[in-house]
Structures are given as structure tokens and as C-alpha cells.
Amino acid sequence: MANWTEETISVAGTELAMVKGGAGKPLLIFHDELGYTGWMTWNMELAEQRQLLMPLQPGFGKTPRLDWVRNYRDLAGYYSRVMRELHLDPVDVIGFSAGGFIAAEMAAADPRIFSRMILVAPMGIRPAEGEIMDIFPMTMRTHLRATVADPLHTPEFTKIYGGEMTPVQFEAFEEARAESARIGWEPYMHNPSLPHLLEGLSLPTLLIWGDHDRVVPRGCVDAYRRVIKGAQVQVIQGAGHRPEIENCGEFVKGVRNFLKS
Amino acid sequence: MLIGYFTERPYRWIPEDEVLRNHAYFAISNKFFDREKAADDYNYFLDEYCYGEELGFDALALNEHHGNPFCMGSVMNVEASILARITKKPKIVLIGNPLPVLKHPLRMAEELAEIDLISHGRLVAGWVRGAGSEQFFNNANPAYNRELFNEAHDFIIQAWTRPGPWRYEGKHFNYRHVNPWALPYQKPHPQMWIPGVLSPETVQWCAEHRYPYIGLGTAIGPTCDLWDYYADAAANLGYQAGPENFGYLVPTFLAETEERAQELGRNFAFGGGQNAFSRPEHTLPPGYNSKDAIRRLSHQPGGSWLGISADKLGGSRHDEEEVSDLNEVRAKLTAGYKKSQQNLQTIIGTPKTVLPKLKTLMRVLRPGVLIVFNIQGPVSNEDRMTSMRLLANEVMPAMREYADQLELPDSYTRTPGSVAFRSGTKRDPVVDRSPLAELGLK
Numbered sequence: 001m002a003n004w005t006e007e008t009i010s011v012a013g014t015e016l017a018m019v020k021g022g023a024g025k026p027l028l029i030f031h032d033e034l035g036y037t038g039w040m041t042w043n044m045e046l047a048e049q050r051q052l053l054m055p056l057q058p059g060f061g062k063t064p065r066l067d068w069v070r071n072y073r074d075l076a077g078y079y080s081r082v083m084r085e086l087h088l089d090p091v092d093v094i095g096f097s098a099g100g101f102i103a104a105e106m107a108a109a110d111p112r113i114f115s116r117m118i119l120v121a122p123m124g125i126r127p128a129e130g131e132i133m134d135i136f137p138m139t140m141r142t143h144l145r146a147t148v149a150d151p152l153h154t155p156e157f158t159k160i161y162g163g164e165m166t167p168v169q170f171e172a173f174e175e176a177r178a179e180s181a182r183i184g185w186e187p188y189m190h191n192p193s194l195p196h197l198l199e200g201l202s203l204p205t206l207l208i209w210g211d212h213d214r215v216v217p218r219g220c221v222d223a224y225r226r227v228i229k230g231a232q233v234q235v236i237q238g239a240g241h242r243p244e245i246e247n248c249g250e251f252v253k254g255v256r257n258f259l260k261s
Numbered sequence: 262m263l264i265g266y267f268t269e270r271p272y273r274w275i276p277e278d279e280v281l282r283n284h285a286y287f288a289i290s291n292k293f294f295d296r297e298k299a300a301d302d303y304n305y306f307l308d309e310y311c312y313g314e315e316l317g318f319d320a321l322a323l324n325e326h327h328g329n330p331f332c333m334g335s336v337m338n339v340e341a342s343i344l345a346r347i348t349k350k351p352k353i354v355l356i357g358n359p360l361p362v363l364k365h366p367l368r369m370a371e372e373l374a375e376i377d378l379i380s381h382g383r384l385v386a387g388w389v390r391g392a393g394s395e396q397f398f399n400n401a402n403p404a405y406n407r408e409l410f411n412e413a414h415d416f417i418i419q420a421w422t423r424p425g426p427w428r429y430e431g432k433h434f435n436y437r438h439v440n441p442w443a444l445p446y447q448k449p450h451p452q453m454w455i456p457g458v459l460s461p462e463t464v465q466w467c468a469e470h471r472y473p474y475i476g477l478g479t480a481i482g483p484t485c486d487l488w489d490y491y492a493d494a495a496a497n498l499g500y501q502a503g504p505e506n507f508g509y510l511v512p513t514f515l516a517e518t519e520e521r522a523q524e525l526g527r528n529f530a531f532g533g534g535q536n537a538f539s540r541p542e543h544t545l546p547p548g549y550n551s552k553d554a555i556r557r558l559s560h561q562p563g564g565s566w567l568g569i570s571a572d573k574l575g576g577s578r579h580d581e582e583e584v585s586d587l588n589e590v591r592a593k594l595t596a597g598y599k600k601s602q603q604n605l606q607t608i609i610g611t612p613k614t615v616l617p618k619l620k621t622l623m624r625v626l627r628p629g630v631l632i633v634f635n636i637q638g639p640v641s642n643e644d645r646m647t648s649m650r651l652l653a654n655e656v657m658p659a660m661r662e663y664a665d666q667l668e669l670p671d672s673y674t675r676t677p678g679s680v681a682f683r684s685g686t687k688r689d690p691v692v693d694r695s696p697l698a699e700l701g702l703k
Binding site: 177182 | 397400402403404405541542543546547548550552555556559
């Protein structure tokens with residue numbers, strides 16, 4: 001089993017908390033709008049071959065909020081600076097949901113920053129059909145349950161979110177939601193200029209999407225595929241917005257195949 | 262002490278079952294909106310405020326909410342403009358304009374200046390952060406709520422007091438030409454009163470600005486605590502707080518007999534009452550509350566106004582239950598209605614039974630302004646006006662006499678913050694908790 005550590009590094013003008021695990025070529029991972037869930041099976045499996053680097057988003061409790069970051073493009077700019085200062089680029093990246101939005105913004109600004117990009121149910125582009133679910137006027141419970149197709153039969157979901165929500169969890173979620181709202185409120189979790197800036201991008205890209213996703217519609221995946229040349233799509237049947245825990249096997253297989261292709 | 266009159270101008274024609282099934286007023290479909298009835302009611306409520314002037318109320322208080330049948334005042338400056346023209350004497354009190362959702366504070370400065378001018382200086386401006394649901398309705402980023410509030414407030418003061426033209430470049434607002442031609446009638450500007458539901462951050466801010474804080478029907482014990490908190494902050498800032506720094510709004514309804522009053526008063530619980538203003542997901546949008554407030558809520562859910570009750574907050578951590586038995590819900594509401602009377606958060610009765618309760622509130626909270634809030638729910642115009650008349654004719658004179666006895670100056674009689682605090686001494690008390698034990702309240 002690959003071990004993981006959490007450390008804080010002084011970089012890009014702040015103290016950035018980062019979860020690291022495994023060994024090998026670095027794989028940068030951007031968590032979603034609800035924050036880092038903890039080390040799960042998919043992390044463990046990918047960490048067998050790669051060194052996972054998972055920055056904890058500023059304002060989500062551990063890394064201090066950056067007041068000057070006021071939208072996802074700013075946040076992408078911050079992470080680009082992190083990579084520049086850590087001499088990380090080019091690197092493979094996985095972005096989940098709003099984390100996919102961050103990665104896409106970084107790729108739009110400078111495609112050379114990544115060698116391969118995996119976007120899992122990415123927000124960031126307004127779909128032609130359907131809507132990105134408005135997660136802000138929801139109770140935490142409703143929101144969390146909406147992220148998976150079958151909350152009762154998704155063991156790792158129960159592991160993370162099962163039982164009564166403790167005051168500590170409640171506070172952590174509220175912190176993550178507050179920061180996501182601060183930078184993603186309007187336009188809602190997308191940037192109208194992003195598809196134009198991505199158009200014609202030739203970065204090897206894999207788009208992963210669960211066909212029961214209620215948070216990010218298929219239209220978002222289609223929009224990314226339209227603008228990124230040669231982008232591949234992997235649809236995971238029966239999974240919702242968290243295919244990495246809902247069908248870890250398919251997810252890890254898809255990621256591994258893409259990264260070695 | 263000033264005695265003010267207030268109504269939420271409720272939309273009275275909504276089926277209660279719809280509110281109960283929705284767990285709230287906010288988010289009920291406007292397919293239930295009847296234009297004819299609403300047109301009549303907007304006019305009636307303006308007449309009602311005029312009746313308030315006729316009866317001798319010192320202040321007419323307005324508020325606004327958005328997308329919510331709980332309150333038909335969506336743009337209260339429109340109503341305030343009309344009252345500025347058609348009334349002559351009472352203060353026109355705004356409790357208050359929701360600064361964070363405005364998006365155009367320069368226009369607000371101009372609107373209020375016009376109202377103050379038309380009324381010949383009777384405007385009391387008031388600012389609120391806006392209920393949680395206002396953030397959704399107006400698409401105002403809740404995570405910037407406090408910043409937007411502070412910046413808009415500071416900007417409006419400048420717009421009213423700094424000769425133009427000048428350029429403003431802030432964090433949330435930018436103006437290349439600030440030079441409002443209409444300036445408030447009152448110099449340097451109208452008084453500002455800040456209504457709230459006991460957020461310590463807001464109370465601290467009020468103390469810093471020496472603005473009166475108006476408790477909106479808040480639980481009496483915690484209200485005393487916050488008054489003390491204000492007074493302590495004031496002492497640290499070098500002044501002694503007094504009644505001129507405090508106001509209180511209390512739902513009050515009178516009828517000729519106790520039975521009739523109780524029967525009609527039940528409408529304060531109509532559709533769930535204040536706690537049904539909005540559901541928790543709309544009441545507490547992400548980032549709307551400070552970290553401290555979230556911490557307090559997560560450990561000690563409480564409060565009883567505008568959607569935040571222990572039960573309702575619990576719902577934000579659990580699934581909302583389907584409403585299966587509306588009668589069961591109504592039974593709970595009736596119990597809550599009775600409790601709110603015991604707590605003095607709702608005052609119902611005849612002139613004879615209402616007066617001692619109002620006197621107790623006055624003695625405990627020592628407010629410089631006391632605003633009575635007329636009933637919600639589907640009550641007839643006649644019953645509403647009877648309540649006002651009974652209060653004005655048979656209760657208000659005794660209230661005024663008692664206020665004189667208690668020495669409760671309002672913010673016009675004594676400027677808030679004008680009494681210096683002598684360091685090294687103990688500040689004067691601002692509340693009197695002694696009646697609370699007799700009432701079984703903390």
C-alpha cells in the first residue's frame with residue numbers, strides 16, 4: 001500500500017498544503033469543489049506507479065484563502081505559478097469537476113504546462129444542453145447525495161460521508177462551499193471565454209464521465225471534446241459524478257491506459 | 262422613546278398548505294400570485310401606514326424582501342417615496358436596504374436623497390445584509406456579503422458628504438464620476454439604524470459607527486446579551502451606550518376580546534410563521550456567515566427568525582422530511598405560537614393584557630425606539646386597523662408615560678455616542694434582567 005503524507009510548502013506567496021503519495025513520475029491532481037476527501041482506493045492504486053501531488057485548494061481550510069484570487073482563472077494562474085516555482089512542468093494532470101475547470105484554464109493559458117490532461121466530469125464550460133447543477137442552494141446532505149448515483153451501495157461514499165455529519169465536517173464543507181461560491185458564483189462555475197481559448201488545443205486529453213452524473217451534464221464533456229483536438233471520452237456506465245469511487249476499477253484502468261498511451 | 266409602526270405587507274392570499282409543503286415561503290411558485298388582489302393590497306398597505314400617522318405613531322417602518330410572499334415590499338424605496346409625499350409628520354424608517362444585493366450604491370445614494378428631500382428630512386436610512394434567500398434571488402455572491410455591505414455603506418456616506426465630482430475605485434464598485442446632484446435634506450445625512458437578528462459582528466460594527474441597533478423580534482435573553490456586548494464595545498470606544506443606541510421590533514396584535522385576539526394572533530404562525538421565511542438551504546448560502554457564526558451554528562443551532570431554528574438547521578445536516586400530515590405541522594405551529602407569547606416574542610391580547618407585556622419589554626430592553634409589527638396571515642383589513650386603533654388609543658399613552666418614567670431617550674433626543682464614557686469607571690447598565698426570572702426566561 002502506497003503511503004501518503006501531507007506537507008505545507010511555501011510557494012507562490014503562500015503556504016500551500018499538499019498531499020503527496022507514491023513514487024515515480026509526478027501526477028498532479030486537482031480535487032473538486034467540496035475539497036479533498038481523504039486517501040481512497042483510487043489514490044492508492046494510481047500511487048503504485050506515480051507520485052501523486054494533490055494541492056489543497058486555497059481557502060478550503062488548510063491552505064489560506066488568497067484574497068486576490070477572485071475566479072477560477074485567477075486560481076489557475078496561481079497554480080501555474082506554483083508549478084513554475086516548483087519546476088514541475090510539464091506534468092500529467094487529473095482535475096475533478098471544478099478541479100477540471102482549473103486544469104482547463106491552465107491549459108488554455110499555456111498548453112505546454114501539461115503533458116497529458118484528464119478531466120473528470122469537468123465544470124468550466126457552459127453546456128449547450130443541460131445545466132451544471134446549482135450546488136449552492138442545497139443542503140450539504142442533498143448535495144453530497146447528488147454526487148453519486150447510488151449513495152447506499154457505494155462503499156467508499158459511505159466511508160467518507162456516512163452517518164451523522166459532525167460539526168467538524170459541517171464546518172469543513174461550509175468552508176469549501178464558501179470558497180467555491182466566492183470564485184464560482186457568477187458566471188456559475190464556468191468561464192464564457194474558456195472554450196474560445198481552448199479551441200484547437202492539441203494537448204492529449206481524456207474526458208471521463210459517469211452516465212448517471214447529475215452534477216455535470218454530458219453537454220460539458222461534449223463541449224470540451226469539441227474544442228480540444230483529439231480528446232478521448234471514457235463513459236463509465238452506472239456511475240455518477242464520482243466515478244473514481246463509484247467504479248474505481250474502470251476509472252483506474254482508463255487513467256492508466258491513457259497515461260501510458 | 263419613539264413608537265413605530267411596521268408591517269411586512271404580507272401577501273395574504275396564498276394557500277397555507279403550499280407554504281407548509283414547501284417548508285417555506287421562499288421558492289413557492291408565483292403562479293399563486295393574483296394581480297388584482299396584490300394591486301388592492303399595495304394600496305391598502307399604503308393607506309394603513311397613513312392610518313398609522315393619523316393614530317399618532319412616531320415612525321413608519323418599511324422593509325423589503327425579494328421573491329417572497331412573506332413580504333410584498335420588494336422595492337421599499339418606492340413605497341417610502343410615496344409615504345414621503347403623502348404623510349407629513351412621522352419618520353420614515355427603512356429597516357433596511359440590503360446593501361450587498363444592490364450592485365449600484367450610487368443609485369441608492371440618489372434614491373434615498375430624493376426620499377429625504379420629498380419628506381423634508383424625515384428619512385431614517387437603514388442597512389441590512391439581506392436574508393440568505395436574497396442572495397439567490399438577486400444573484401449576489403454570498404461569500405462577499407460582508408465586504409459588499411461595508412464597501413457600499415462607506416461609499417454611500419462619501420457620496421452624500423464629499424463634494425464631487427470624484428473618482429471611486431474600490432474592490433467591488435467602480436465609478437469614474439461621482440457627483441450626485443440630489444443630496445439628502447438632513448445634514449450631513451439621515452440617521453442610520455441597523456436592524457439585525459443578533460449577529461455579534463453586526464452589533465460590533467454598529468457600536469463602532471455609533472448606529473442604533475434594532476433587534477428584530479429576537480429572543481429577549483440573547484437580546485440582552487447583545488445589548489451588553491454593544492455597550493461593552495461602546496465603552497471601549499469611549500462612549501456610554503444608552504436607549505438611543507437600541508431599538509426593538511415586536512409582533513403585536515390586539516383585539517376587543519382576548520379570545521378574538523388569540524384566534525387572529527394565530528396568524529403569526531400562518532404557514533410556519535417567521536421560521537418558514539425560507540428553508541435552511543436558502544437561509545444560509547455558502548459564505549454568507551462568518552467562520553465564527555458557522556462554528557456557533559454547527560455546535561449550538563438556535564435562533565428563531567427568518568428561517569433559522571434548531572429544527573430547520575438540523576434539516577441542513579439531514580434530509581428534509583416529507584410533510585405527510587399537515588395537521589401535525591399545524592399542531593406544532595400552535596405550540597410554537599403559545600411559546601412565543603410566553604417568551605414575549607409575540608404579544609397578543611386586549612389593551613389591558615398587552616400593556617404589561619410591552620412595559621416588561623421596555624423595562625428589560627430599555628429601547629429608544631419600539632416598533633410594533635402588525636399581524637401576518639390572512640387577516641381582514643378591518644381587524645388589522647382595529648388592532649392599530651386599540652394600540653394607539655388605549656396603550657400608547659401609557660407606554661409613553663412609562664418611557665418617560667424609565668428615561669428612554671431616542672436617537673433624536675440624544676445623539677447616539679454623545680455621552681462620554683469615563684475610563685476607570687463601570688459603564689451604566691443598558692438592560693434590566695430582573696423581570697426575566699419571574700417570567701421564567703434567562
